[in-house]
Amino acid sequence: MMKVVTANRLFDGEVVWLGAGGRWVEDLGEAHVLETKEAEAAALEEGAASADRQEVVDVYSIDVTVEEGMLIPVRFREQIRAAGPTMRLDLGKQARRRENAA
Amino acid sequence: MYRYDEFDREFVLARVAQFSDQVRRRLAGDLTEEQFKPLRLMNGLYLQLHAYMLRVAVPYGTMNAVQMRKLAHIARKYDRGYGHFTTRQNIQFNWPRLDETPEILSELAEVEMHAIQTSGNCIRNVTADHFAGAAADEIADPRVYAEILRQWSSLHPEFSFLPRKFKIAITGAPHDRAAVQVHDIGLQLARNENGETGFIVYVGGGLGRTPMVGRKVRDFLPEADLLAYTEAILRVYNLYGRRDNKYKARIKILVHETGLEELKADIEREFEAIRGGILTLPKDEVDRIEAYFAAPAFKVPGDERLFDAAIETMPGFADFARQNLNAHRQPGYTSLTISLKPIGGAPGDASAEQMEVVADLAEKYGHNEIRVSHEQNLVLPHVLKSDVPAVYQVLKEHGLAEANAGLVTDIIACPGMDYCALATARSIPVAQRISERFGTPERQKEIGDLKIKISGCINACGHHHVGHIGILGVEKKGKEFYQITLGGSADEKSSIGEIVGRGFSYEEVVDAVETVVDTYLNIRNGEEEDFLQAYRRVGEAPFKEALYGTQ
Numbered sequence: 158m159m160k161v162v163t164a165n166r167l168f169d170g171e172v173v174w175l176g177a178g179g180r181w182v183e184d185l186g187e188a189h190v191l192e193t194k195e196a197e198a199a200a201l202e203e204g205a206a207s208a209d210r211q212e213v214v215d216v217y218s219i220d221v222t223v224e225e226g227m228l229i230p231v232r233f234r235e236q237i238r239a240a241g242p243t244m245r246l247d248l249g250k251q252a253r254r255r256e257n258a259a
Numbered sequence: 260m261y262r263y264d265e266f267d268r269e270f271v272l273a274r275v276a277q278f279s280d281q282v283r284r285r286l287a288g289d290l291t292e293e294q295f296k297p298l299r300l301m302n303g304l305y306l307q308l309h310a311y312m313l314r315v316a317v318p319y320g321t322m323n324a325v326q327m328r329k330l331a332h333i334a335r336k337y338d339r340g341y342g343h344f345t346t347r348q349n350i351q352f353n354w355p356r357l358d359e360t361p362e363i364l365s366e367l368a369e370v371e372m373h374a375i376q377t378s379g380n381c382i383r384n385v386t387a388d389h390f391a392g393a394a395a396d397e398i399a400d401p402r403v404y405a406e407i408l409r410q411w412s413s414l415h416p417e418f419s420f421l422p423r424k425f426k427i428a429i430t431g432a433p434h435d436r437a438a439v440q441v442h443d444i445g446l447q448l449a450r451n452e453n454g455e456t457g458f459i460v461y462v463g464g465g466l467g468r469t470p471m472v473g474r475k476v477r478d479f480l481p482e483a484d485l486l487a488y489t490e491a492i493l494r495v496y497n498l499y500g501r502r503d504n505k506y507k508a509r510i511k512i513l514v515h516e517t518g519l520e521e522l523k524a525d526i527e528r529e530f531e532a533i534r535g536g537i538l539t540l541p542k543d544e545v546d547r548i549e550a551y552f553a554a555p556a557f558k559v560p561g562d563e564r565l566f567d568a569a570i571e572t573m574p575g576f577a578d579f580a581r582q583n584l585n586a587h588r589q590p591g592y593t594s595l596t597i598s599l600k601p602i603g604g605a606p607g608d609a610s611a612e613q614m615e616v617v618a619d620l621a622e623k624y625g626h627n628e629i630r631v632s633h634e635q636n637l638v639l640p641h642v643l644k645s646d647v648p649a650v651y652q653v654l655k656e657h658g659l660a661e662a663n664a665g666l667v668t669d670i671i672a673c674p675g676m677d678y679c680a681l682a683t684a685r686s687i688p689v690a691q692r693i694s695e696r697f698g699t700p701e702r703q704k705e706i707g708d709l710k711i712k713i714s715g716c717i718n719a720c721g722h723h724h725v726g727h728i729g730i731l732g733v734e735k736k737g738k739e740f741y742q743i744t745l746g747g748s749a750d751e752k753s754s755i756g757e758i759v760g761r762g763f764s765y766e767e768v769v770d771a772v773e774t775v776v777d778t779y780l781n782i783r784n785g786e787e788e789d790f791l792q793a794y795r796r797v798g799e800a801p802f803k804e805a806l807y808g809t810q
């Protein structure tokens with residue numbers, strides 16, 4: 158199995174994933190991949206504790222896979238969440254990525 | 260237009276202060292998300308896929324240039340330079356930050372706007388016909404009554420915790436432009452034999468997972484009894500409406516489960532008990548509110564030869580004049596629809612710059628009035644016909660002159676999976692692809708009046724049940740899948756569309772729509788018979804046959 162834990166940051170709503178060392182990251186590529194049930198449970202607990210500290214809301218885990226070396230969510234909804242609106246490539250995370258690439 | 264009185268102003272300012280404090284306490288950790296969520300929803304703030312979303316009310320769809328400029332300013336300063344106008348005459352901002360929301364609300368309050376009652380189980384922003392106060396066929400201005408209802412319902416202690424949300428719509432003319440029959444209460448202004456003003460009353464309409472056309476409970480409700488009767492309906496609903504199951508909590512289910520006659524009797528009994536009391540609307544109160552909505556000081560008609568000449572000489576103007584103008588009651592005037600459906604665009608989206616262009620035009624040519632329609636377009640309700648060519652020219656320079664009001668590309672679409680956390684499929688890109696497919700002026704003209712409406716899940720925010728062609732996006736085995744319904748309508752002869760057969764993939768759905776449209780073109784009795792008339796004449800058989808072959 159491959160999972161990551163995700164949430165929205167409280168103060169601005171930004172989509173984030175749990176990265177190494179319990180840090181929330183804005184780019185899925187930096188998320189910490191969970192490969193066992195135990196790791197998932199521990200990460201969800203870490204996320205819940207973070208929510209209790211008013212850092213994030215709506216903590217849950219999602220399935221991911223690796224395609225061409227990139228981490229990709231399995232569900233379409235989560236793919237859009239990780240990128241931005243599909244008809245507005247100038248908005249959301251995908252826009253920042255494009256800017257960085259340019 | 261309605262101006263806040265002292266009470267309204269203080270009420271809105273107090274609410275902003277209260278919400279600022281709630282946000283502060285949330286960020287400081289004094290409120291949990293569980294405690295805070297209902298509070299933010301009461302102020303129109305949702306959490307969506309990518310960010311928060313703020314829904315701002317445009318009461319009865321009416322606003323002025325200063326308010327529109329404020330929306331543009333908010334789009335630019337706190338959001339990503341645009342806003343999304345919705346089927347509920349609201350505007351949604353898709354990227355606000357929680358910590359900046361109080362500031363946004365206080366900026367809105369400066370121009371008498373707010374986000375109150377745009378969410379939650381209360382009586383929502385009352386919607387009205389977008390040609391109110393202008394249409395040639397109007398009996399009376401529905402906004403007067405919408406405002407009276409707003410004042411009565413705002414924070415009404417008895418109705419702040421209803422079983423579920425409650426939506427009221429009012430139309431001022433026999434031709435229903437406010438989809439009143441698919442609202443919890445639909446009011447249609449009417450005159451009785453003595454020439455007195457009143458309402459035809461419908462109850463129990465709604466969309467969502469159990470779509471229903473409202474049932475008529477009154478052929479004529481006298482104006483003075485509006486509040487007493489509405490209160491009677493709400494009391495019956497509050498008492499008997501189901502609270503055990505959120506999917507069965509709307510009044511439509513109560514109407515359905517109780518039966519019309521029994522429910523009518525309940526309402527009438529409640530009404531008898533309160534009629535003639537303090538809820539009776541005094542005539543002078545109606546007059547007082549009416550004065551707020553007084554028509555502007557109309558000018559003498561201009562030189563309409565300018566208009567006639569433009570038809571001949573200005574490229575695209577003849578199409579625009581045919582499609583985007585609505586007959587006005589004042590000689591020399593017209594109401595002008597500004598389409599927010601450019602070919603290939605996202606339905607209902609407007610950039611900050613476009614909002615400012617519309618504000619300028621309203622000031623210069625439109626007596627400072629702007630409307631938001633439930634079809635996700637904007638309207639300048641009062642424009643001199645002789646000024647229309649000049650307005651058109653400016654609109655054209657800003658991508659706002661699409662001559663498609665009421666045509667196949669004038670599509671209603673909810674935000675769908677591109678923004679909405681509840682979605683099961685995308686809707687905006689489907690709208691965009693259909694718009695591109697049928698986008699040429701010739702093709703649109705050939706097809707004539709046709710309403711396509713798209714929702715990204717069963718909640719039906721995109722009104723798909725009442726589209727002549729409705730499209731519902733669902734998820735099937737992890738993929739987007741689209742169900743097509745035919746024959747829906749949301750006017751004075753409302754009907755719920757019927758599912759035509761198995762659904763189509765994201766790739767196939769536009770072809771399927773084209774097949775339906777081509778089938779209509781083949782079977783119609785001449786150009787006079789529009790899609791809905793043809794469908795009602797022949798039923799679904801030829802469409803089924805064309806889509807699925809003989810089975």
Ligand code: HEM
Pocket residue numbers: 305307312344345346347351423426441464465466467468509672673674678679680681718719720721722
């Ligand atoms: C993006 C956030 C939104 C959320 C979370 C949301 C949620 C919902 C839900 C849960 C329902 C079903 C209610 C029921 O059946 O009891 C509903 C219905 C509806 N919503 Fe939305 N909606 C959203 C956006 C919109 C937008 C953008 C529009 C306008 C374009 C809209 C207009 C409506 C309408 C017209 C209905 C159906 C009418 C009825 O209440 O029967 N909503 N919405």
Ligand code: SF4
Pocket residue numbers: 673674675676679680681682683714715716717718719720721
């Ligand atoms: S219909 Fe569904 S997808 Fe569309 S806005 Fe409403 S809740 Fe979201």
